[in-house]
Amino acid sequence: MEKNEKYLRAERKVRALKGFYIHLIVFILVNIGLFFIDLIFSHDGMWFYYPLFGWGIGLIAHGISVLGFGRLFDEDWEKKKIEEFMNKD
Template sequence: MENLKAFYIHLTVFTLVNIMLIAINILTYEQSGHWWFFYPLLGWGIGLVSHGLSVSSFGLFGPDWEEKKIQEYMEKENRNE
């Protein structure tokens, strides 16, 4: 649950900050002549998607992954004793 809560916080901050960046870019477009808000949106978006996949059940590090890794470490430790 903590990971899902962290993802929702990440999503909220991502949305609010990018809305602000888009607004700044729209207001200053005449001076810059360039749509630059795409760069942070794309970079941060990749991070957000990665975070979402790690929290989801079909992600690389889903809930079963943690249990399997714990079991692997326990078995390895038992063999070394």
């Protein structure tokens, strides 16, 4: 693998990780805000956990794609599978 290719792959990974960190920070800040809005203005019941739960699922999926299972289906995996299928035919 060329040095330039390694750099580009590393750069993509860093961008993905940076995107996840930004997503996490926005998630925390917005949900803290929603908690206080709910606490101050809602006298009937608590509702802030609905968006917290829904958005949390999306955040977990984003985290898994960046930090965990996303590595299973990266470009190398695709290339290997393409070569595997081409060799079978």
